[in-house]
Amino acid sequence: MSQSLANVGTFRAAQKKIDVSRVTNRSSAAPLRLRKKQHAARLDVATVAAYPAKPIGQKPVPVRFGVGPGMYPDEALIADTLAAFPEAGIANQEESLALYCDGGYSILDVRTAAELEDEGKIGGSYSIPLINGTKKYNLETKEKEMIQSANPDFLTIVAMTFPDKSTPILITCSDSRDRAIQTLILLEGAGYTNIVGMKGGYNLLYGTFDNKFRRRFVPECTTSWASDGSTGFHATVQGGFEKMDKGDEGYVAKDTYKWLNWSEAMQGVAPAAAPVPEPFAAPAPEPFAPTPEPFAAPPLSRSPPPSLPR
Numbered sequence: 675m676s677q678s679l680a681n682v683g684t685f686r687a688a689q690k691k692i693d694v695s696r697v698t699n700r701s702s703a704a705p706l707r708l709r710k711k712q713h714a715a716r717l718d719v720a721t722v723a724a725y726p727a728k729p730i731g732q733k734p735v736p737v738r739f740g741v742g743p744g745m746y747p748d749e750a751l752i753a754d755t756l757a758a759f760p761e762a763g764i765a766n767q768e769e770s771l772a773l774y775c776d777g778g779y780s781i782l783d784v785r786t787a788a789e790l791e792d793e794g795k796i797g798g799s800y801s802i803p804l805i806n807g808t809k810k811y812n813l814e815t816k817e818k819e820m821i822q823s824a825n826p827d828f829l830t831i832v833a834m835t836f837p838d839k840s841t842p843i844l845i846t847c848s849d850s851r852d853r854a855i856q857t858l859i860l861l862e863g864a865g866y867t868n869i870v871g872m873k874g875g876y877n878l879l880y881g882t883f884d885n886k887f888r889r890r891f892v893p894e895c896t897t898s899w900a901s902d903g904s905t906g907f908h909a910t911v912q913g914g915f916e917k918m919d920k921g922d923e924g925y926v927a928k929d930t931y932k933w934l935n936w937s938e939a940m941q942g943v944a945p946a947a948a949p950v951p952e953p954f955a956a957p958a959p960e961p962f963a964p965t966p967e968p969f970a971a972p973p974l975s976r977s978p979p980p981s982l983p984r
Contacts, residue, residue, distance in 0.1 A: 724827045726834040730783075730790075733798030736775055736887035745889075746771045760842065760868045767882045770844060770872045775887070779842040782832070784853050785876065786820075793848075794885055796876065802831050804853045805934050820931045824939035829864060842868040848929040850875035856936050877929070 738747045745751065746768045755772040759765060765773055773779040781799035783790075786807040795801070807820045836843060843866065847853035854871050861869050872879065883889055 724830045724834065727800045727802050727831055729798045730795050730801055731797040733775070734885070734887045736771065736883075737889070741889065744768065747775070752776050760870050762870075764871045764873050765844070766873045767879045770846075770870075770879065771883065771887065773842070773844055773870065777842065779844045779870070780836070781844045781846060781872075782836075782857070783876070784828075784845065784847050784857050788820075789848060793876065794880060796846075796879070797885065799846075800835055802828060802835065804828055804847070804857055804936055822934050824934055824936050826940065828936065829860065832861065833864070836866070839865045840867050842870070844870050844872055846872035846875045846879070848875050849877050851929065852933045853936075860936070875929075 736747060741748060743750065751768060752772045755765070755769045756777050759769070759773060759777070762769075774781055781796055783796060783799045783801050784804040785793075785801070786803050786805065787801075788807060788809050790801060792809075803825050805822050806825050807822045809818045810821050811817075812819045843861070845854050845857050845861070847857075850872050854875060858869055858871050874881075881890070
């Protein structure tokens with residue numbers, strides 16, 4: 675009987691352990707969308723706190739064969755690029771990869787945390803948003819809009835991340851038409867001397883290379899136009915579609931959002947001037963009051979006590 679009870683207790687303990695492990699595994703396997711939102715929220719908090727940014731992941735190792743002249747990693751392209759920059763100022767996607775992988779440049783990505791989660795990241799880059807933004811669906815326009823606010827700690831975090839003003843930095847945003855230009859002007863005013871803008875930004879780089887810096891197979895596909903105005907997307911070689919990465923069939927090269935001007939936005943949140951304190955005025959002395967005489971108790975009566983009746 676006792677052995678049976680012991681077996682039942684052991685079974686229940688094992689079953690309880692299994693149930694606990696199932697709950698633990700279920701809680702750790704949160705939905706991907708929820709985990710992305712939580713990660714984006716952490717990135718937004720990170721932009722408020724003033725501490726140095728850290729590289730996102732590891733810098734990929736590009737494939738170094740099977741390319742033509744003028745295409746990275748062509749040795750002549752790398753040599754010409756390293757000789758021309760930073761004086762040239764703006765680098766295309768081929769030159770940008772040469773500067774990043776062979777020229778010792780760091781990539782400063784000034785996109786928002788929401789863009790990093792939705793569109794992708796550049797391995798080894800530093801993410802310091804110039805403008806903080808969250809996407810929100812507008813019921814009236816039936817489109818997503820970006821709720822924006824200037825990052826007040828942007829220059830502080832940049833200075834802490836790159837304390838050496840001669841550090842070679844490659845600056846990018848979504849398409850490098852707005853925020854990257856603002857950042858170039860801001861960093862030049864802050865004294866940075868080796869700064870270069872990435873032409874086309876992340877969108878053009880992503881359209882040419884994948885997130886492991888492998889060249890995409892876009893040339894193996896073509897778009898055809900018919901006489902009636904219809905279009906078709908066709909592979910020019912067998913298995914062309916199978917070789918393509920997601921997004922090769924067309925990428926958004928131009929950012930459709932209108933972004934805040936960081937300098938103008940920061941003027942509106944400049945700290946107010948401290949109030950001028952009033953001059954110190956000593957309190958007026960109180961009028962003199964004479965010292966009261968010490969209290970004198972009345973003299974004790976020496977009269978005999980009254981006689982008691984007999």
